[in-house]
Amino acid sequence: MTGRGGREDASSRPRVVVMGVSASGKTSVAARIAEAIGARFVDADDLHPAPNVAKMAAGTPLDDDDRWPWLDAVAVTLAGDDAPVVACSALKRSYRDRLRAAAPEVVFVHLTGSPQLLAARATGREGHFMPPALLRSQLDTLQPLEPDEAGIEIAIDAPVAEIAQTALEWMDARAR
Template sequence: MTGELLVSAGEDGRADAAARARVVVMGVSASGKSSVGAELARLIGARFVDADDLHPAANVAKMAAGIPLEDEDRWPWLDAVAATITDAERTVVACSALKRSYRDRLRDAAPGVVFVHLTGSPELLAARAGGREGHFMPPALLSSQLDTLQPLGDDEVGVALDVTAPVADLARAARGWLDARAR
């Protein structure tokens, strides 16, 4: 059933809860969504998908040119992300999911999806964005993402994690949160 959690054997062989729910690791550019999402997927035995890979070429070109995406640009992309989430029982997707309306669209397509929101100071995120090479999202667009970001509402199922922690610690914290939800 969609949105449930499953008890399975963990890395250390003990029984623990591994997410069967669809998980979206969300946040602005350079928050570590892909790294944390991939590690979380490994920990829970899920498929990992980077939503950046689902952007149409026109979106990538627009962002690479330093032009922020509009909602009209994002809707088809979010539909592709939603289709990916509903395609498999255990999936972790790295997706910005900046606005409540974007998360609602994902929830409508994949009821039970939960969110792990990676947060950090604008200064830390800017430093990370400036240090990345070969990514289509230029650091100049970080401020537009921060302006667009709507943190998880009290009625949204999710957890916020501060990205000052190492990737492995963040993934373990997310798994711990998922495990706690299963109890």
Template sequence: MGDATTHDQAAAVEHLVLMGVAGSGKTTLAGILEERLGRPYAEADDFHPPANIEKMSAGTPLDDDDRWPWLEAIRDWLTEQTRAGRPSVVTCSALKRSYRDVLRAAEGRVRFVHLTAGTDLLEDRMAHREGHFMPTTLLPSQLSTLEPLGDDEDGVTVVVDVPPQDVADRALTALHT
């Protein structure tokens, strides 16, 4: 009985993974949801080892060998939050189902919020970001890698063609329907 109770308690802890390509507004939305929901949030970029950041800064896309340890570190952070009884929000591009599978392996309920927009809007947003290592030249490789959420995946897709507070409203409404 103890194992079932522990499992039920872990399943009650919900984590939101804000996913999508660069420029889709993951960090902005995470800040809004952190405030509205009172949840801690982590930025996936903070889990990258220096070698990954150097590679991306040079305009070289990461390969799967670069990504697995990064995704496992995020998964482990989510599990730590579950064990502390804290629902959380984390940003992560999570472009492929196989990447989301790693994150889904965390303890707790992992739900995905796929932020999407047209290429022109994404390019414009990326061009106006300051202090970010991801160049706009990597957007096409991200878009070609992207595997949208499957119908069998726990998550929602939200179009980000409105102001950030409205995106948050859309996401929360979609999650609770």
């Protein structure tokens, strides 16, 4: 793996999910990582079926029945031949297990922050279908990475470039 702005063959790239609750910076960090390793970036929010988007936009949290078809679409994308970098909440272990079933070699970059910082970020966002009021439900649902899950937790109290670089360095060290 290069991780330093170089391009590499998709077969040598890790499959990466940048995970965390709403407003943690998943999209920005995942896009930066994808650019650095020459991978396609996918925002899992774009894979939500219209009823899920409408439900969240109305301020109603998704339940597991809502999430399973969406996670299956994310899993298909993640397992694709091009080894993308995906921004996906992946809040529960069972959701990550679903993604791992399709792409066993996936690694997770879990972006973490205080509820206060996350709330401030969520409130400051415009044009996103996920209202700040649903942040609490995501925090309540979140199950951090467990020791047997390939991943790293990174605090979001740093610039996006620094967060992405930390993830890239971890992935580089893992690949050695």
